[in-house]
Amino acid sequence: MTDATDLASEISKRVRDLLGAPDGLVPLHEPEFLGDEELFVLDCIRSGWVSSVGKYVDRFEAEIAQACGTAHGVAVVNGTAALEVALRVVGVMPGDEVLMPSLTFIATANATHHLGAVPHFVDAEARTLGLDPVALRAHLDQIADRRDGVTVNAQTGRRLAAVVPMHVFGHPVDMDTLAEVARDFHIALVEDAAESLGSTLSDRPCGSLGRVAALSFNGNKILTTGGGGAVVTDDPDLAKRAKHLTTTAKVPHKWAFFHDEIGYNYRMPNLNAALGVAQLAQLGTRLAQKRALAQRYIDCFAGMDGVEVYAERSGTTSNYWLNTLLLSPDRAAARDTVLDALNGAGLMARPVWEPLHTLAIYADCPRADLPVTADLAARIVNVPSSAKLGGNAR
Amino acid sequence: MTDATDLASEISKRVRDLLGAPDGLVPLHEPEFLGDEELFVLDCIRSGWVSSVGKYVDRFEAEIAQACGTAHGVAVVNGTAALEVALRVVGVMPGDEVLMPSLTFIATANATHHLGAVPHFVDAEARTLGLDPVALRAHLDQIADRRDGVTVNAQTGRRLAAVVPMHVFGHPVDMDTLAEVARDFHIALVEDAAESLGSTLSDRPCGSLGRVAALSFNGNKILTTGGGGAVVTDDPDLAKRAKHLTTTAKVPHKWAFFHDEIGYNYRMPNLNAALGVAQLAQLGTRLAQKRALAQRYIDCFAGMDGVEVYAERSGTTSNYWLNTLLLSPDRAAARDTVLDALNGAGLMARPVWEPLHTLAIYADCPRADLPVTADLAARIVNVPSSAKLGGNAR
Numbered sequence: 001m002t003d004a005t006d007l008a009s010e011i012s013k014r015v016r017d018l019l020g021a022p023d024g025l026v027p028l029h030e031p032e033f034l035g036d037e038e039l040f041v042l043d044c045i046r047s048g049w050v051s052s053v054g055k056y057v058d059r060f061e062a063e064i065a066q067a068c069g070t071a072h073g074v075a076v077v078n079g080t081a082a083l084e085v086a087l088r089v090v091g092v093m094p095g096d097e098v099l100m101p102s103l104t105f106i107a108t109a110n111a112t113h114h115l116g117a118v119p120h121f122v123d124a125e126a127r128t129l130g131l132d133p134v135a136l137r138a139h140l141d142q143i144a145d146r147r148d149g150v151t152v153n154a155q156t157g158r159r160l161a162a163v164v165p166m167h168v169f170g171h172p173v174d175m176d177t178l179a180e181v182a183r184d185f186h187i188a189l190v191e192d193a194a195e196s197l198g199s200t201l202s203d204r205p206c207g208s209l210g211r212v213a214a215l216s217f218n219g220n221k222i223l224t225t226g227g228g229g230a231v232v233t234d235d236p237d238l239a240k241r242a243k244h245l246t247t248t249a250k251v252p253h254k255w256a257f258f259h260d261e262i263g264y265n266y267r268m269p270n271l272n273a274a275l276g277v278a279q280l281a282q283l284g285t286r287l288a289q290k291r292a293l294a295q296r297y298i299d300c301f302a303g304m305d306g307v308e309v310y311a312e313r314s315g316t317t318s319n320y321w322l323n324t325l326l327l328s329p330d331r332a333a334a335r336d337t338v339l340d341a342l343n344g345a346g347l348m349a350r351p352v353w354e355p356l357h358t359l360a361i362y363a364d365c366p367r368a369d370l371p372v373t374a375d376l377a378a379r380i381v382n383v384p385s386s387a388k389l390g391g392n393a394r
Numbered sequence: 395m396t397d398a399t400d401l402a403s404e405i406s407k408r409v410r411d412l413l414g415a416p417d418g419l420v421p422l423h424e425p426e427f428l429g430d431e432e433l434f435v436l437d438c439i440r441s442g443w444v445s446s447v448g449k450y451v452d453r454f455e456a457e458i459a460q461a462c463g464t465a466h467g468v469a470v471v472n473g474t475a476a477l478e479v480a481l482r483v484v485g486v487m488p489g490d491e492v493l494m495p496s497l498t499f500i501a502t503a504n505a506t507h508h509l510g511a512v513p514h515f516v517d518a519e520a521r522t523l524g525l526d527p528v529a530l531r532a533h534l535d536q537i538a539d540r541r542d543g544v545t546v547n548a549q550t551g552r553r554l555a556a557v558v559p560m561h562v563f564g565h566p567v568d569m570d571t572l573a574e575v576a577r578d579f580h581i582a583l584v585e586d587a588a589e590s591l592g593s594t595l596s597d598r599p600c601g602s603l604g605r606v607a608a609l610s611f612n613g614n615k616i617l618t619t620g621g622g623g624a625v626v627t628d629d630p631d632l633a634k635r636a637k638h639l640t641t642t643a644k645v646p647h648k649w650a651f652f653h654d655e656i657g658y659n660y661r662m663p664n665l666n667a668a669l670g671v672a673q674l675a676q677l678g679t680r681l682a683q684k685r686a687l688a689q690r691y692i693d694c695f696a697g698m699d700g701v702e703v704y705a706e707r708s709g710t711t712s713n714y715w716l717n718t719l720l721l722s723p724d725r726a727a728a729r730d731t732v733l734d735a736l737n738g739a740g741l742m743a744r745p746v747w748e749p750l751h752t753l754a755i756y757a758d759c760p761r762a763d764l765p766v767t768a769d770l771a772a773r774i775v776n777v778p779s780s781a782k783l784g785g786n787a788r
Binding site for chain 2: 030031032033037038041042044045046048049050051052077078079080081105106107109110113114116218219220224225226227248250254255256257258259260261262263264265267268269270271272275339343349350351353354359360361
């Protein structure tokens with residue numbers, strides 16, 4: 001292979017061969033409904049319980065907490081809402097700063113902004129694709145100042161209230177080292193587990209690795225509720241406050257409408273929770289299929305020059321939400337040619353998100369140096385990752 | 395009747411007789427699914443299109459706009475989100491004030507707060523239960539100041555950016571006079587039509603009476619999508635911006651993630667829109683049933699001392715979302731006794747919302763004198779209002 005076109009056509013050929021030359025467009029990630037989805041959704045309609053309360057909401061909250069190894073779960077309307085509420089319950093206030101990767105979906109920054117707080121971007125590491133604890137510590141050593149029991153960004157004077165690592169494409173970040181940094185600097189650790197349901201770090205599930213975590217069940221995730229999210233935590237007080245805030249902060253009363261905080265209407269409807277309960281029962285199967293597919297991608301590209309498949313690192317299991325080709329640094333310029341070749345062949349592929357600090361809307365936010373972010377963003381290509389492409393693996 | 399207990403037991407007896415002594419608790423407002431709900435929801439699941447895009451979202455947006463007599467509709471996750479987006483697209487900015495009734499659901503104030511703006515409460519009128527245009531004009535005459543082409547609250551220095559009347563329990567407010575006041579003071583008019591789908595003012599549907607309107611399809615509304623809302627407007631630019639903002643403000647691109655505004659994840663899932671499309675087909679029937687039920691309440695309490703049923707005023711048709719007993723001013727002290735009697739008899743009843751200015755969370759907001767609000771709040775009792783209680787009226 002001597003140029004971008006050759007690399008692109010070779011990658012496209014291998015992916016097409018691997019997926020068995022399917023008819024029509026192969027989506028990036030399709031949902032599947034192979035369990036009790038129809039039964040449970042019809043039960044909602046026939047019982048009349050489709051809206052904000054109902055037995056499926058209760059079941060989904062209990063079962064998503066169990067899946068994440070946490071004591072409590074609160075079902076909400078989507079992952080962005082889950083992030084906003086998770087940040088608020090750990091104490092993020094208007095005017096605070098929230099440390100986060102620049103290499104994440106826009107929801108992390110938007111949720112922060114909607115709270116009146118300011119995103120503060122820190123670099124990723126190639127080892128995990130997620131927030132780099134070494135870079136975070138070095139950055140905080142430079143800018144963090146402890147004043148009257150509060151950790152402050154000395155450059156802006158704003159409180160550094162929380163840090164939100166995100167497990168990119170399902171691959172667990174180095175949460176243990178990040179937790180040490182967060183502890184040393186007295187900053188709340190909120191886990192953005194939107195993409196990582198079913199992943200583990202040292203046998204502990206993603207979702208249980210911070211004080212509180214946010215999940216997403218959008219249609220493109222490993223499980224879906226149509227649209228939905230959840231806040232999970234071991235802390236009963238945080239869970240109680242999250243439930244209260246997401247249900248308009250209405251105080252229980254036989255009939256009166258007292259609200260004791262400015263809350264949100266972020267409830268997940270029972271109709272969507274019904275889908276979620278049915279989907280959760282299939283998580284094990286789905287994870288096995290996705291592992292099998294990832295292994296096929298890894299095998300398929302083994303030994304090929306110019307590209308590697310990102311594989312879970314030692315001590316973790318990934319849910320392999322999206323399979324990831326990583327072009328060699330010297331082939332980064334070929335990325336768009338590769339994307340064109342794959343999409344042109346009906347194999348849906350996409351780059352990682354535009355790093356948030358490069359968007360005009362967040363360009364003025366504080367940030368650390370972000371060399372790894374820029375490097376990874378130039379080299380990542382996601383390829384079709386639906387569980388069913390993994391066959392009937394167990 | 396000489397005391398509260400007598401009044402309460404007489405009211406309870408009449409409601410029970412009217413509803414035919416049903417078994418078990420009679421809810422305040424139950425949804426009904428008598429059309430293609432099951433078919434459409436199963437179609438979503440079987441096609442795999444349950445999430446943020448899909449044909450039911452497109453259909454629901456077109457059909458809700460048609461039902462409201464507007465050119466455009468944007469489906470969102472709930473009524474609170476619809477209000478927030480409606481306010482934002484007419485230009486409400488952080489630090490602005492938004493004029494609204496104190497006698498409304500908390501969503502109107504919360505949506506304003508989440509935009510970084512400040513609620514400013516104005517009085518209701520007994521004639522409509524909603525915002526009083528005469529009181530609004532008198533208040534603005536006192537506090538509004540025109541500075542450099544901007545209408546400002548002279549007492550706070552903040553811009554008066556919008557006024558949001560709400561059609562309480564489905565009864566249209568005096569939008570024509572409110573529109574004159576809004577025009578005279580150069581303040582955007584946003585219609586909170588959360589409760590008034592199907593109501594009309596001079597034959598024009600609620601939802602079409604301001605620059606932009608917000609609707610709700612919560613489980614307790616005349617039609618439901620589980621949870622959901624919509625923004626409707628005749629203005630193509632407002633509609634386009636509302637759609638853009640509610641879908642993370644992502645710029646169309648073959649694969650890249652560029653977002654050109656700080657948007658929201660407020661999409662209505664296709665699964666919920668499927669329910670909505672089926673429900674909308676039943677709107678006419680539902681409205682006829684609810685009118686029949688309202689007439690029965692009106693007849694049932696005709697001539698009774700101490701209480702009247704609030705009826706649509708001339709020139710309007712109400713969807714009679716919630717039937718409303720209005721105790722005489724001299725019987726206001728009996729309200730809680732009446733509520734206890736009705737609820738004790740299994741007839742779900744509730745007062746109107748606590749006026750928002752009386753809640754600690756909004757007590758510091760600017761406000762006009764609110765004597766009618768306080769008076770109405772003390773005298774309103776809502777009684778069971780499900781469409782099916784109206785029988786098979788056409």
